[in-house]
Amino acid sequence: MQAPSPTLEMVAARAGVSKSTVSRVVNSPDSVPAKVVAAVNAAIDELGYVPNLAARSLASHRSRTIALIIPEDTAAFFTDPYYAALVPAVAKYLSTTEYTLTLVIASESEPDKTRRHLLSGNVDGAVVLSHHASDLVYVEIARSLPTVFSGRPPGSEDPHTHMVDIDNVGAAEQATRYLLQHGRRSLATITGPQSMTSALDRFEGWMRAAFAAGVNNGLVEYADWSEASGADAMRRLLARGQPIDGLFAASAQIATGAMEVLRERGIRVPADIAITTVDNDHFARNASPALTTIEQPVTMLGATIAASLVRLIAGEAIGRLTLVPTTLIERESV
Amino acid sequence: MQAPSPTLEMVAARAGVSKSTVSRVVNSPDSVPAKVVAAVNAAIDELGYVPNLAARSLASHRSRTIALIIPEDTAAFFTDPYYAALVPAVAKYLSTTEYTLTLVIASESEPDKTRRHLLSGNVDGAVVLSHHASDLVYVEIARSLPTVFSGRPPGSEDPHTHMVDIDNVGAAEQATRYLLQHGRRSLATITGPQSMTSALDRFEGWMRAAFAAGVNNGLVEYADWSEASGADAMRRLLARGQPIDGLFAASAQIATGAMEVLRERGIRVPADIAITTVDNDHFARNASPALTTIEQPVTMLGATIAASLVRLIAGEAIGRLTLVPTTLIERESV
DNA sequence: TTGTAAGCGTTATCAG
DNA sequence: CTGATAACGCTTACAA
Numbered sequence: 001m002q003a004p005s006p007t008l009e010m011v012a013a014r015a016g017v018s019k020s021t022v023s024r025v026v027n028s029p030d031s032v033p034a035k036v037v038a039a040v041n042a043a044i045d046e047l048g049y050v051p052n053l054a055a056r057s058l059a060s061h062r063s064r065t066i067a068l069i070i071p072e073d074t075a076a077f078f079t080d081p082y083y084a085a086l087v088p089a090v091a092k093y094l095s096t097t098e099y100t101l102t103l104v105i106a107s108e109s110e111p112d113k114t115r116r117h118l119l120s121g122n123v124d125g126a127v128v129l130s131h132h133a134s135d136l137v138y139v140e141i142a143r144s145l146p147t148v149f150s151g152r153p154p155g156s157e158d159p160h161t162h163m164v165d166i167d168n169v170g171a172a173e174q175a176t177r178y179l180l181q182h183g184r185r186s187l188a189t190i191t192g193p194q195s196m197t198s199a200l201d202r203f204e205g206w207m208r209a210a211f212a213a214g215v216n217n218g219l220v221e222y223a224d225w226s227e228a229s230g231a232d233a234m235r236r237l238l239a240r241g242q243p244i245d246g247l248f249a250a251s252a253q254i255a256t257g258a259m260e261v262l263r264e265r266g267i268r269v270p271a272d273i274a275i276t277t278v279d280n281d282h283f284a285r286n287a288s289p290a291l292t293t294i295e296q297p298v299t300m301l302g303a304t305i306a307a308s309l310v311r312l313i314a315g316e317a318i319g320r321l322t323l324v325p326t327t328l329i330e331r332e333s334v
Numbered sequence: 335m336q337a338p339s340p341t342l343e344m345v346a347a348r349a350g351v352s353k354s355t356v357s358r359v360v361n362s363p364d365s366v367p368a369k370v371v372a373a374v375n376a377a378i379d380e381l382g383y384v385p386n387l388a389a390r391s392l393a394s395h396r397s398r399t400i401a402l403i404i405p406e407d408t409a410a411f412f413t414d415p416y417y418a419a420l421v422p423a424v425a426k427y428l429s430t431t432e433y434t435l436t437l438v439i440a441s442e443s444e445p446d447k448t449r450r451h452l453l454s455g456n457v458d459g460a461v462v463l464s465h466h467a468s469d470l471v472y473v474e475i476a477r478s479l480p481t482v483f484s485g486r487p488p489g490s491e492d493p494h495t496h497m498v499d500i501d502n503v504g505a506a507e508q509a510t511r512y513l514l515q516h517g518r519r520s521l522a523t524i525t526g527p528q529s530m531t532s533a534l535d536r537f538e539g540w541m542r543a544a545f546a547a548g549v550n551n552g553l554v555e556y557a558d559w560s561e562a563s564g565a566d567a568m569r570r571l572l573a574r575g576q577p578i579d580g581l582f583a584a585s586a587q588i589a590t591g592a593m594e595v596l597r598e599r600g601i602r603v604p605a606d607i608a609i610t611t612v613d614n615d616h617f618a619r620n621a622s623p624a625l626t627t628i629e630q631p632v633t634m635l636g637a638t639i640a641a642s643l644v645r646l647i648a649g650e651a652i653g654r655l656t657l658v659p660t661t662l663i664e665r666e667s668v
Numbered sequence: 669t670t671g672t673a674a675g676c677g678t679t680a681t682c683a684g
Numbered sequence: 685c686t687g688a689t690a691a692c693g694c695t696t697a698c699a700a
Contacts, residue, residue, distance in 0.1 A: 007455075017686080018688075019687085020679085021687075023679060036686095050450045053390075053397075054397065054678090055676070055679085055692090057678085058388040058389050059678040059692055060679055060680085060692085065436075074426055075419060075633070078412065079415070081413070087412060088412050091437045092408055093440070095438075100436050102399075107429070119339075121339055121386060121586075122384075146604070268434035343693075353693090354672080357696085365669085366669080386694070390694055392693080393693075393694040394696085395676075395695095401670085415673090
């Protein structure tokens, strides 16, 4: 069966050098004369040598492994197009590095298990993707383990907290201004849960734009990013009886839910209510009318997260907050 | 910062026993008297000892790591609700075991890199999730590494190929019979790519039911599982000019695409054409009318895949093909 | 039932 | 620039 993997020692023998030399050409070829490098590499190829990760980790105290921490409710997590795109983006970037990605499910029930696993040298770094109250655990972990958060977790003031995010305030402001520019004055917004910074920031962006235009009227409702919750929020908004001719929804899923309600009530989009939102995903594209939205460059976000973490592990100083640019995509909902 | 992780040796000292004994209580508590187990565990807790994975792997020749192999086109992969649900299901099951899950992207460009990584003792087993021609590599790898495939890869006759799947033929047959039972006689089908066994099987199920009822008329088109391709296939079907009053679409995404075309043409569902499909996902639920479909128990599939692999690694004999039951969900599309 | 001691395959230190 | 040699932290015969 399994051809017993050749060891570094066998390569050394074959190339007529010592183990140390082979190790050197594998890890820092520059510190060895080109001739030797060539000879050793030849031996490596001939034997099909692959370094044993466990031995490497044990001796070097580096696991070459990065943990991707995802919330316990995995199914819901992957169902969100944003994360469904972000995870592979991180994975893809890492596949070009020496790091391996492991999926670790943050167990709410026994958080200490996760904590220990992460802090015991089994991983070199971590990526934390979703942020709820419980994520305070991770900002604490981040003090001892190189960690990059996607978005700004609550408690992100800690100097060890490194984050990659979009400018949520600016994005929301831009989306809201777009509504204003198209003549809408009675603006409402449905944002995400108040426990999440991105939701708060998008709300703030909406407020800023509204204030600047002098049209803020307190039409705010909260949802949990989902379609269903977006629909509920829209109903509550409508129930207030105030006029609305423009809506900024904090996610395309929310917008989609809201549009269902509008359709039921015979309210036309964009004729009666114009809508802008965030996320250029399946929901934004397939809504009818298709949604004018702020696109988050998910692939770039993922790559940036991964790249930042790799640098952090390498000991480089990286900014605490890296912002990735967004772009407005104009479609038919305004 | 990082409190230096206590070692097995420190635990031994604290508990007043030898390293071997500690190792024994960690790995096979049954082989040690209860009193000793208790004492050692106390020491472990007090010290917050966590075994060093690398050392363990190196000494035991077991990595306690399972690779989840996903196709290179990661974005498309996670976008498919089926895989988006399957991955977390596998992860979740494994989180209850001693195994850790690593994501490995099958690089089409340098397949040997993946191959080597897998075959060099860095992982104890692999889960292969998608099957295209290139997956022949994996049925070969499966000969030396415990591997479980979701679905039946081409080349699955190899005795080392272990698979977990639903009964695609039976499911399609049932879905098609449902159409017949509701009085439809002019049946068409849109199935998946001919390179995938599941698509072939679903087509066969449709054929069997149609033949049994004496109504087969050759109305078959192929799609690639996506909405867009489903729409195209529907157009081709319609272009044939033959009457159609029932359609079995091999996936809810295909069905959704097909329905868009029907809507454009003013063909009513189910009045003019009744539709059944497979997958109880977002697409099936949110189509209007909602789709009557065969549900694949994705969570169970994932758990079964993971459980099978764990047993395979343990050296247990498991059936080459494990079938997981499906259920018909009746909604408004028939 | 328990302890001793020899590895596991690397990296890293330190001479040469 | 290269080669011994000692870790790295654990498992596992083998002895006691």
